[in-house]
Amino acid sequence: MKITKIDLHIIEMKLKTPFVTSLGKVTNRRGIIVEIHDETRATGLGEAVAFSTPWYTEETVETCFHIIKDVLAPLVLNRSFEHPEELFDRMKTVRKNPMAKASIDMAVWDLYAKLLGQPLHKLIGGTRENVLAGVVIGAHSIREMLQQIERARQDGYNRVKIKIGPGKDEKWIRVIQESYPDMDILADANSSYTQNEELLLKLDDLGLQMIEQPLSQDDLVDHAALQKKMKTPICLDESITSLHAAKSAILLNSCKMINIKIGRVGGLTEAIRIHNLCQEHGIQVWCGGMLEFGVSRAHNVALATLPGFSIPGDISSSSRYWEEDITSTDIIVKDGTIFPFKGVGIGVELNRERLKQVRIHHEIIYK
Template identity: 70%
Template structure:
């Protein structure tokens, strides 16, 4: 594969309903759709999933745009690669910036699978015929949350992820449990318990499927101490930004589960390695979402066909977040499951008209 040019569409779309977390609220989502073109005219697509402000990790849409344009694209353009792993290795000369790197890594994997004329999930060794899907509910009030979960449960979702923060968590979870006795509840703290880890002990008897990222991003040691005192499994999200971080967390026993997000770990290449490592160590994995557009959503589905993804991920229907996505066909969840796309590569095509409508900035790099 020789990548001759890269197109970056900075897109902006309103979410159907605002998404609220302990760290920030998202009403309008921006993202970057990255297309890599090879000599034969074939295209591969990736997506930079950073948010507009650095509340989740340090990257933003603007830092991704800058890093891709100024530092990453020049490493890739007009070079010949035989496998996406080589692209990942070349980008390692740039420190960190995993979401910027992931957007290119994903695009190259899509291109590679299309050149092989195979679905991406097959190329990466996916075996699951159906991908397990859950949903993240984010609302400012308990009533708002219950309404969101009601709709999701009617749509067949079996796992609900709710955002928690000290002071309002137990009430929220008890209210959800009362209305939905059988649904699996995952509580995501986005590090909000760093100052008060003992408050988490109150949540231990509520039958949560897991508590995600209770403490700080760099607090693997404190997470390990907390896990010893909690019977609820701890899942790490923000802390796991690379394979090395996953190795440290496993060695320290900081978690029992890892949420693998392609963007946060620097691409599909690293996501697959983390999956394999977790398989070797009996650590559960699931695929996390980033309120993403259809390109990243399709990559997530491919990733979640790997054997280890036995816990439902944040893989929800496109219609849950968007009036109209930029890809077709839409992702559709039925009874908590999604069928992997069977087309070549990520298996979805870009709706060029829609992409144009929502593009607020365009760059072509040669």
């Protein structure tokens, strides 16, 4: 593969329902679709999943755009690759910026699979016939949350992850459990309990499937101390930024589960390595979501076909978030599962008409 050209499309779409977390509210979602071309005019698609502001991790849409265009593109343009894994080492000279790197990595994996004429999920060793779907709900009030859960139930989801924080936790969870006694509930704290550990311990008897990222991103040691005190499994999200971070978390017993996000760990190559490490150590994994568009969603479905993804992830249907996505084929959830696409690569193409409608900036990069 020789990369000859990169198209960067910055797009913006309004979410059907605003998404509320302990750290902020997302109403309009911006993102970058990365389209990589090779010398045979084959293309691969990736997506930079950073948000517009740095509430989740340090990266933003603007920092990703700068890093992809000015730093990473010169490292990959007019260079040849035998395998997408080589890209990971090539980009190692750039510190951090995992979401920017992941967007290129995803596009090269898609291109590589297309050139081999294979679906990406088969190429990476996926074994699951269908992927377990789930939905994430963040709301301002318990009433709003119950309405959204009801909608998710009617759409066939059997598992919901709710966004919690101090004051929006024990009472909310009890009300949901009374209304839906047979539903699996997971709670995501997005680091909001850093100074409030005693509040977390109160949630330990509620039978939650897991509590995600209760403490800060860099608190692997504090998470280990907390996991010792709690029977509810702790799942780490923001803390797991690389294979190295996953190794440290496992060594310290900081968690019993890891939420793998391709963007947060710097690409599919690293995501697969983290999956394999977790399998060796009996750590459960599932695939997290970033309120992303159809390109990243299709990559998530491919990743989640790997054997270790035994818990429903944050992968839901396109129609849950968007009136119309930018990809040619929608992801559809049926009875709580998603069937991987049969086509080559990630199995979806861009819907050019829709892309034009929602695109706010387009740049083509040559060397």
